[in-house]
Amino acid sequence: MITKLGIFTLLVGICVALFSGISLFLETSTFWVDLTISKIIGQENSETVVLLTDIAVVQNFFDFIIYDLPFFLFLIGIGIILLIISLFEKTR
DSSP, X not given: OHHHHHHHHHHHHHHHHHHHHHHHHTTOOOTXXXXXXXXXXXXXXXXXXXXXXXXXXXXXXXXXXXXXXXXXXXXXXXXXXXXXXXXXXXXX
16 A cells, blocks of 8 residues: 555656646746645645744754745655655565
């Protein structure tokens, strides 16, 4: 199950990257170009997640992931992590 989810996440990330690349190439301002997690979940929810902890390193990490990291890179990263986890998962 984790393998299928990882592959699906990778495929969605690649599709979003393609749409973003096409939009950048055509120089159109669509929402694919600068899509981040903060634009998906909203500004108030993003601030809540970032301010959830008092540790500055964790806040900086969440700030980068939520506000700066393009969404397709986030999806590709999650897909790779899920595929790595599935390598170590014991098959039944």
